[in-house]
Every structure is written in structure tokens, then in C-alpha cells.
Amino acid sequence: MDAVVLQLLNGLDKGGAYALIALGLTLIFGTLGVVNFAHGALFMIGGFCAVTMQKLLTLSKKVKDESVTFFDSYTEVPYLRLWLGDAGERIIDYAVPLSILLAIPVMLLLGVAIERGLIRHFYRRPHADQILVTFGLAIVLQEIVKASFGANPIPTPAPAIVAGSAAVGSWIGLSDVVSYPWWRLVYFLFSLAVIGAVFAFLRFTTFGMVVRAGMRDRETVGLFGIDIERRFTIVFGIAVVVAGLAGAMYTPILSPDYHMGMEFLVLSFVVVVVGGMGSLEGAVAAGFLLGILQSFASMNEVKSLIPGIDQIIIYMVAVAILLVRPRGLMGRTGVMET
């Protein structure tokens, strides 16, 4: 039982990341009809918002380090610590959560700029062209980050208060073996909150209602005199913000490097396809489902039965689901079927 609970928790936090990226991908595909291969790179840019926030908060004064005698070495003392003492240290400690404040405007602006400057020229072009241009964009973004921050992962720790692990087992009457990192629990709850916010925005606001209507029948909404393209531009921006937030908050789990988005991109596309192209609910459900399945496939008991299953489970499930339900779990008729 302990093992099952542990793998379930593991699947939930992994699934949270998949669901967030897939949600953004589906939003873009559902509104603009664009297959966005740059979405993984946008997740990575979000991670680097956290790195940038950390760097901003730790802007430092160079002080000669007398303890290094072999050569001239300098240690860096953050100005925040010099000016505010312990309070400054605490602010630095919260760099990752604070990076949300940076990620939202940066990602929104970036999203709008990408849509207006590049993507809109490809609306009427074949999907293959869209894939090529967005993949090219991903490479450009990666190389910019590599040139600016280097190729190596940059540690971005969670605040000390959530750095350890929670005794989840004792909460639910299991043994104390069942403990889980606090930050991963925070990430799972964060992903639920973001998903909830996106759904609430689309369901309970006039803007959201128009966007949903536009997703179903763009032309008819246009006939009402609504500038649906402008709204879709904002939706693109929102999808990019979702990816950015997912990336920023993921950095304490995986130190960001320029390549981190690519690792998620392929899996997220599988999630979108399994969930059903254009279905937001499907993307979220498939994200969590595949995260949990991947986690359970990593159990030693499972791997001893089918070696290597943890590496291929997601693709096996995708094949099985597409054979039974070719439109994915919650896919709509007519999407990508022309």
C-alpha cells in the first residue's frame, strides 16, 4: 500500500506538469488551429524567469575571499543581504515563488509578440509548415537562452520552509515510509489552481464565453462583429503564461537548462493526442492519467515483469487509446480530420 501511495503522489506531480503544458498546447490548437512545437521552449523560458528572478535578487557586491590563498578569489555578497540582513536572505529564499510575478508579464508579452509577429502568418498554411516554423522558433529560443545563461543547469532551490519532505503516511494512517517532498505537493496544488483558473476564466467570463464560441465556430462569432482574432491573440498569450508558470515553479524539481522544454514537449504532445486534439478537459485528464501510469510503470514489481516498461508505457497507452478511440479520450469530431 505504501508503494502504491508513493507512486500515486509521484504520478500526480508529474501529471501536473504534463497537464499544464498540454493545456496550453490545446488552447492554442483549439483557438488558432496551430500545432505549436515551441511550447516546450516556452516552458523552459518560464524556468529561466525563475533563474532571472534569483539573479536579480542576488545581485551582489564582490568581496575578496581571504580564505582562498592559492589565487585571487572573490566571493559575492548579495546587496539584499547587505541592506536588509536576515529579511534580505528571506526574500532571496523565496526567489522561485516570487518569479511568478516576473513570469506572468514576461510570458504574456512574449506570447503576444510571437503570435502577432510570427504565428499569424501561418494560420492558413498547412500544419507541416506550422510545425516547422514553431520548431525553428523553439531552437532559436533555446540558443538565445544557451548564449545568455550557458548550457549547464542552474540550481534554483525551493524556499527552505518547503525544502524537506512531508510525512504524508502519518496523515492518512500509513507508515512513516510514505513521505513526499513538500515542493512537489506544492507543485501539484499549484497546477490544480492554474488549471482551475483557466477553466473558470473560460467558463465564467464573457471573454471566455466568446473564446469558447470562437473555438466551436469562428466564422459565426465573427459575423456578430466580434474581433475574434484579437481575442485569440490574448488566448495565445494566456497559453504561453500557463507554460511559463509551469516552468518557473518546476525549477526546484529540475534545475533548468536550455534543453529542459524538449524533454516535456514530446510527452505533452502525446498527452494532447491521447486527451483528444482541441479538448481542454481531455488534455488535463490525459496529463494526470499518463503521469500516474508512468509512475506506476516505474515500480520494481512492474519492471521485473516487463523490463523497460517505464520508458515506453506512455507510448503504448497512446497507441492503445488511439486504436480504440481514434479521436482520443475526449476528442471532437472534425478536428484535424480534413
Place this chain on the structure above:
Amino acid sequence: MSAFDEDNDRRKVLKAGLALGAGLAAPSLIYTRNAWAANFRNDPTAKKTVMLGFNVPLTGAYADEGADELRAFKLAVKHLNGEGDGGMMKTFKPSKLTGKGILGKKVEYVSGDDQTKADAARASAKRMIEKDGVIMFSGGSSSATAVACQALAQEMGIVFMNGLTHSNDTTMKDRRRYGFRHFFNAYMSGQALAPILKDEFGRDRQAYHLTADYTWGWTQEESIKAATEKLGWKTVKAVRTPLGAGDFSQYLTPVLNSGADILILNHYGKDMVNSLTQAVQFGMRDKQVNGKRFEIVVPLYSRLMVQGAGEAAKGILGTANWHWTLEDEATKVFAKSFGNEYGAPPSQAAHTCYVQALLYANACEMAGTFYPPEVIKALEGFKFDGMGNGPTEYRAGDHQCFKEVLVMRGVQKPSNKFSLLEVVKVVPRSQVEYPVTMGGGELGPYKA
């Protein structure tokens, strides 16, 4: 002209041609020193410069090490050309290095990114050999790339001085005449670490291995398992993880209820930074299992990794080839030279690459030629000192350097941002030595 005459004339022409050819060749065979000079790939004899290739990982799981390796190579080139403070050229003995390049030719270099991938490493090295005309190439931080590059070196007749490679296979099963390794190996780590593990954690332990799924991980797991099981430890499970997995949580959660009380991370570079950090996030170091404190061991350690892992590495045991805080004169000189150049002390990856560059250059000086078979013979069995590892020997039978091995521990309270590891014990060569026949393998011919 009759058929006979035609035949006769052809014979005369052939004879005359042979005589002329022999006549032209004779002076160089008899009178020229290094008569083989014209017969090997990328021979720099007629040039004013000699080109070396530095093939290092600038991307991928071991990119940190690669960047430091390249710094070290650049410093070595500088020192070989008589620039800078000379570094370990001042302490290396017996040395024929002059500070005037190699055999009087100024050293130049090209570099490439091996991407921590065997196929990319091979392609990059091939480009260096065929396009840039390197006479030797060096570098790498993965045993998979090392094995691939050694094979290429043998095929193409260009010496490869391995960078950081720790798999036993490099100088056992996959040893090559044209490949040389200064770095220690997984067997040595096991032999050096086991007695310390017994002293620290006792004989009754249940170990769980997480292992990078390629040649280095496999041989390290095998070596550490053999050494610890000899102590009386039991291996609960050994699980392979893909190189560059990133998120190791799915492999770490099964450890928690496996009954194991020690986690051995056969990971290196970015993988080790991630797996160790995540293991600590899972509360493993705060746990009590089987009535004992849960422990984590990282058999192959480096300062760069500890820097990345931060707090998580404090108190963790492992082994290293060399460390910049050693007290010998050579280490001090090198750490100073490197520190002044780059503002940080060298890593063990940097150290081994710097040493390899100097050793190759010295072998050329000893052989009096760049001709690879002669350079190889000069390196085989070469005994030296003053390179930071105490007395060292390049064993002729497998091209493995034998020297002291360090057991290290993550410092609890570092005195500065570089002093992250402390030397627990300097293990003598005799404790880590093994027969040349161990692991099998054939070096292959001198002439490629």
C-alpha cells in the same frame, strides 16, 4: 619490333624504374632521422606548428566537466608554448618538456563539442582528424564517448588521450593501443571506498543502487557491489536509469519502501546533481531504516557536482582522482596557475586533461618524433611524479595509470565557495591495483 624485343624493353624499363625508386628512397631510409615520418597521418614534421584536438562535452549531462576540461587544455597549450607561469611543467619529472611547443613546433588546437554522446564524439573527432589534421586528440567526460573515441583512434592511427572516463571497460574490455587513461576507474573506487564504508556504516547494511544505464554505470555498479558485498552488505536492488533522466522521482520512490538503508548513486554530472538533490528532497537523509540512519553514497565525486547539488552533498562520501586542496607542490602550483587564469580552482576533470596534454607532449619529446607507434612506446610503462597524484605509472599492458586514489566527503561547513569537499583518505596504489589480465581486452597493433 618483335614480341621478344618488346618484352625485353619492358623489363629494362621496370628494372630502371625500380632502381630509380630505390635510389630515391635510400637516402631518406638510411640518412634521415625518423625515416617513418612521411608515412603517418597528419604528420606535422614539415610544418611550423602542431595541431591538437580537444573533444569535450559542452552540452549534455556532463557539460560542466567539459567546460572545465577545455579551460585546462587551453592552459596546457599555453604552458607548452612557454607562456604563463608554466604550471605543472615546473614540478613534472622526469620531463623533457622545453616550453617551446612540442619538438620545437608551436602547439595549436581545435575544439569540438562531443555532446556527451558517443556518435557525436566520434563524428567530432573524425572531423578534427580529417579536416583539421590533429596529431592527437583528447577530452571527454563519458566512458561511452571514451570507448568510441579509442576505437576511432585505433582505426585512424591517431593517439587519443582520454579525459574523464571511469568505466572499467575503457582500459579493460575495450582497451586500445592508441588510447591512454590517466583517470582512475570504477574498480579502484570500489577498492578505495569499501574500507571507509565499513568504518563509517558497519558491515550490516542493505544497499540500493541507482545506476546510469551505460558502460560506466554498469561497471561502477558491478565494482561497488563486489566490494561492498565482500564487506557483508546485501544488495537489495540495482535499478538502471537513463542517462540525462532529469526527474529521478519515479526511481527514488521505490527506494523508500524497499527496506534498503543505503542508497548508492552510480550517477555523475548533471544526473548526480539531480538524483542526489531529489533523494534529499524525499527526506532520505532524515530517515531511520532497520534501526540505522539512512545513508547516501556517491562513488564518483567531483567539486563541480557538489557545487550543483549544494546542501544535499554535505557529509556524502565518494572517491576522486585528484582534488585541488591536496598539499603537494604540484597541486599547489597547478591550482594557483588555473585559479589565476580562470578565477576558480580546477576540477578533477580539468586536472586529468591538463596532465594528459603534458604527458603526450613529453612522450613526443622522449620519442623524438610524432610518429604514433614511437610515442605510444614512450608512454607505455612511463613512470612519473610531480603531477599531483604522487608517483604514477602508465601501465604498459593496459594503458591505465596507477597511482593514489582519494576518498572524499562533502564538507559540512565550507570555509569558502570552493572548499566543498575534504579528503578523508589518500588510498595507496597497492590497495587499488589489479592484474593486467583482469577484464580481458586486447590493446591491438602498434601500426594502425
